[in-house]
Amino acid sequence: MYFESFEAFLQMGRHGAYVWSAYGLSLLLIVASLVSAVRAERGARQTVRRLRQRANNAGENAK
Amino acid sequence: MFLASLHRELLLVWRRPAEIINPLFFFVMVCSLFPLAVSPRPALLASIAPGIVWVAALLAVLLSSESLFRQDHDSGALEQMLVAPQSLYLAALAKMLAHWLLTGLPLVAIAPVLAYMLHLPASGYTALFVGLLLGTPVLTAVAAIGAALTVGLRNAGVLLALLVLPLYVPVLVFGAGVVIYAVDGLATDGVLALLAAMAIAAWTLAPAAVAAGLRISSGN
Amino acid sequence: MWSTLVRWYHQLGSPRYFYRFSTVVLPWLWVLAIVLTAVGLVWGLAFAPEDYQQGNSYRIIFIHVPAAGAALTGYVAMGVAGLVALVWRMKMAEIMIRAIAPFGAVLAAVALLTGAIWGKPTWGTYWVWDARLTSMLIMLFLYLGVVALMKAIEDDRQGARAASLLSVVGVINVVVVKYSVEWWNSLHQGSTINLTRETTMPAEMLVPLLVSMAGIYLLFAVxxxxxxxxxxxxxxxxxxxxxEEV
Known part of the structure; x- marks a missing residue:
């Protein structure tokens, strides 16, 4: 590690607030976007499963 | 065929002169708001005059382009244009040319008056005039693409602005910049040539994009 | 070689093959992307040496530059996909446009935010009309235009095709924007501060930057x-x- 102590790492000279807020905001935005993507995919997959089940049920009823 | 559709477009607008006059009024009004909002000091106005005139002209073209295809869309004439055997490229070109002749050109003509009211130094007039003459066709061409993509949508106005304004950045930068060049006594030929190149590129490519946009918007 | 590429192109062009392909690839890609991003960022934050001029504030570079680079690459990729969608009416290309735009916009926003925060200790202000920041702002506007257009059109296919056309026009525009903004910046020099550091980066900084860049690009891919x-x-x-697949 470049810094001598954990406090020094958090403080980053006088620039801690800038560095950490930049990283925090960035990660927040990136993670939020990824989560919404994953959710959309999962939701769509569940819809397809439901449609399949309905199709299967309809097929069995027809028999 | 091209001349016939150009004639039709010009005639259509000619019957409703408000379509020519309203953008002009808008242009004049926006320009006169700035001295009221900023300050009437000639020195200050002179330094921001190129930017004011260019932004106001850009907004006037943008606003007036919203109705570029709307009427044809509502009346069903657009559908006919799409299925007609004639080239859609030429039809789009005719529309753009008519729009520029009736909106862009009057703006260019009146711009020196506004520049005078904003105390633009005399050395800037040629660059402003020629720059607008070369730049407004680009503004019209880009706005036509946006109008083609948004025709038939509800609330197309704000959306059109969102799509088109970022595309206007280069013309605005070079158009207003060349006036500053001229006022500072620098050679303007290079930048004006660049604007001319942009106008030529825009007018060769944009009709194809407008045609594609109209096809997409009408769903075929 | 060429024929393999063409075959790939056709296979990935079919939604069915693409879906299977992504099922296999995604878990690996997730792991690789998260590991590389984490390693790159932690390395940059904690292990890279301090910059002798800017102190520790320069550490923002490890997120700023990858985000800016990926946002630009994404926009160009969107333009290419748009061209393919318009010319060959390829379904997958239309799907790609819709898939690229949201994360691209997020990365452009990240690049802007981090650039602004970095500006405060470096230039003494959060916002400067610096050529790069301005270009990135316009890039964000272009992304937002594409997203807004897709949202406004109800029909999926029609929206994707409209976005295709807009992003093709946008890519042509981006080249001119870049050039015009640089010219504009030189025109108004004196009112702006230029932070174009032409000094070459030492390896202790460059390597973590490259690692986090790879990580962010992979996250984009994911x-x-x-x-x-x-x-x-x-x-x-x-x-x-x-x-049958799900």
Whole structure:
């Protein structure tokens, strides 16, 4: 590690607030976007499963 | 065929002169708001005059382009244009040319008056005039693409602005910049040539994009 | 070599093959992307040496530059996909446009935010009309235009095709924007401060930067694949192959 102590790492000279807020905001935005993507995919997959089940049920009823 | 559709477009607008006059009024009004909002000091106005005139002209073209295809869309004439055997490229070109002749050109003509009211130094007039003459066709061409993509949508106005304004950045930068060049006594030929190149590129490519946009918007 | 590429192109062009391909690739890509991003960022934050001029504030570079680079690459990729969608009417290309735009816009916003925060200790202000920041702002506007257009058009296919055309026009525009903004910046020099550091970066800084760059690009790829899958699932929900696949 470049810094001598954990406090020094958090403080980053006088620039801690800038560095950490930049990283925090960035990660927040990136993670939020990824989560919404994953959710959309999962939701769509569940819809397809439901449609399949309905199709299967309809097929069995027809028999 | 091209001349016939150009004639039709010009005639259509000619019957409703408000379509020519309203953008002009808008242009004049926006320009006169700035001295009221900023300050009437000639020195200050002179330094921001190129930017004011260019932004106001850009907004006037943008606003007036919203109705570029709307009427044809509502009346069903657009559908006919799409299925007609004639080239859609030429039809789009005719529309753009008519729009520029009736909106862009009057703006260019009146711009020196506004520049005078904003105390633009005399050395800037040629660059402003020629720059607008070369730049407004680009503004019209880009706005036509946006109008083609948004025709038939509800609330197309704000959306059109969102799509088109970022595309206007280069013309605005070079158009207003060349006036500053001229006022500072620098050679303007290079930048004006660049604007001319942009106008030529825009007018060769944009009709194809407008045609594609109209096809997409009408769903075929 | 060429024929392999062409075959790939055709295979990935079919939603069915693409879906299977992404099912296999995604878990690995997730792991690789998260590991590389984490390693790059932690390395940059904690282990890279301090910059002798800017102190520790320069550490923002490890997120700023990858985000800016990926946002630009994404926009160009969107333009290419748009061209393919318009010319060959390829379904997958339309899906790609919709998949790229959201994360691209997020990365452009990240680049702007981090640039602004970095500006405060470096230039003494959060915002300077610096050529790069301005270009990135316009890039964000261009992304937002594409997203807004897609949202405004109800029909999926029509929206994707409209966005294709807009992003092709946008890519042509981006080249001119870059040039014009640089010219504009030189025109108004004196009112702006230039932070173009032409000094070469020492390896202790460059390597973590490259690692986090690879990580962010891979995260972008992951996001695109996931969103493209969601789109395929939505569009093809009634087709048999997909119902057997899930």
């Amino acid at each position: 996001s695109v694949l996931v969103r493209a899958r969601a789109e395929i699932l939505r569009r093809e929900r009634k087709s048999r192959w997909l119902q």
